[in-house]
């Protein structure tokens with residue numbers, strides 16, 4: 669007998685990220701278990717989504733057990749085991765992701781409530797739509813019956829960007845880089861940390877041996893990569909965001925590698941001085957659908973300042989959505 673399909677909800681399924689993400693999911697990126705796609709869109713985008721579904725059908729993916737589409741969250745989210753909340757307005761040139769709070773926040777209030785009402789008991793919820801950390805906080809707060817540990821926001825794209833930049837600098841392959849960490853917000857204040865990362869088993873900051881590059885090239889290149897892509901493409905990253913969304917979901921469900929960790933924005937328990945309750949990016953290990961913040965890393969003054977600046981921004985965003993009545 670074939671296993672019960674994993675029910676995977678994707679919101680904003682007719683959007684740019686959706687157009688890449690759905691085909692990765694359907695072709696088996698989350699593993700061998702068949703999947704059923706539950707695709708949520710706003711009503712005016714359903715016709716476009718029907719076209720995407722025709723294309724999914726035309727791929728004849730053996731692991732795709734079914735597709736349902738709709739514009740009502742409570743119907744689409746019924747019984748879902750994994751919800752990838754992508755649907756939200758992207759920023760344009762000259763905007764910061766935080767500028768989207770008011771436009772996008774309400775989406776996550778409604779979707780948090782719907783997940784709370786109808787998702788499966790084992791649901792995991794990954795938020796990609798920006799501003800991702802605070803949208804995840806909104807969804808989590810509006811889903812009081814779902815354990816807060818089931819929510820996470822995507823900083824895996826930043827993590828992957830940081831690995832790629834470090835690989836290019838050191839001549840290592842991406843597989844030779846371990847223990848990369850993104851701390852804080854998925855925003856320009858994020859802190860990609862080379863002091864705990866490793867290149868071929870050597871401390872990455874030591875392997876680079878160039879504090880000026882670390883501070884003035886590496887950190888800003890990673891933190892502002894989204895804006896650089898908008899500048900070049902005229903629209904925000906889509907295929908790489910879809911790829912990171914898949915990486916994050918796969919590792920969450922199936923576990924991170926033994927000798928490595930990943931970056932995920934998860935609810936803070938106060939670790940590393942990050943105020944409790946904020947959804948902030950940490951180094952985490954994952955196993956069987958659960959994550960654990962890596963403990964015991966030494967944080968020097970340089971890193972402390974960067975982490976504090978990013979978490980202060982998260983606290984401001986939290987206060988802003990409180991002011992808007994979203995949490």
Ligand SMILES: NC(=O)C1=CN([C@@H]2O[C@H](COP(=O)(O)OP(=O)(O)OC[C@H]3O[C@@H](n4cnc5c(N)ncnc54)[C@H](O)[C@@H]3O)[C@@H](O)[C@H]2O)C=CC1
Nearest residue numbers: 680682683684685709755756757758796797798822825909
């Ligand atoms: N966390 C990350 O690393 C990244 C996040 N993003 C964010 O992901 C989001 C989506 O980006 P794109 O796909 O490029 O945007 P897009 O504009 O191409 O697609 C967004 C889709 O969401 C849909 N949508 C809007 N409200 C909805 C609702 N209430 N329910 C369901 N669907 C809804 C829209 O109709 C649209 O089809 C943006 O907020 C963007 O900033 C983008 C790249 C990386």
Ligand SMILES: O=C([O-])CC(=O)C(=O)O
Nearest residue numbers: 759798893894895904905
């Ligand atoms: O920069 C943006 O607005 C899209 C995004 O989150 C990213 O590419 O990291």
